[in-house]
Amino acid sequence: MLKIEVKRGDAVVRYFNVKQDGDPVDISDWFFRLTVKEDLSDPYEDAVIAKERTPPHDEPSEGKSSITIKGEETDIEPGAYHFDIQIGVPVETEDGDEGPEYHKRSKKGIFEVVPTPSQDA
Secondary structure, three states: EEEEEEEEOOOEEEEEEEEOOOOOOOOHHHEEEEEEEEEOOOHHHOOOOEEEEOHHHHHHHEEEEEEOOOOHHHHOOEEEEEEEEEEEEEEEEEOOEEEEEEEEEEEEEEEEEEEOOOOOO
């Protein structure tokens, strides 16, 4: 299982590469959503941290992107949480706007927030 460990109050950047059969996938118009929850089955609205990465990406034709979580977003109670990253593709909504439709979970694992030496455990 994947694990992301971050010190409470620290910013974190997660870089990732999307590949299929070992080859990069063009993610130019893809969306990515990272959620950190107390329980993986919690609804999106109850996420402790929710981040969305929209185009443009770092190197989209090479399948490379990143998600940044700010320090104030990780300033939460230390402990083990669950994270998942979902992939979204653009779809036209009823009002004609284009937005993401999330349809696939890409990765999941443990998101551990640890206290800094100056904080109580």
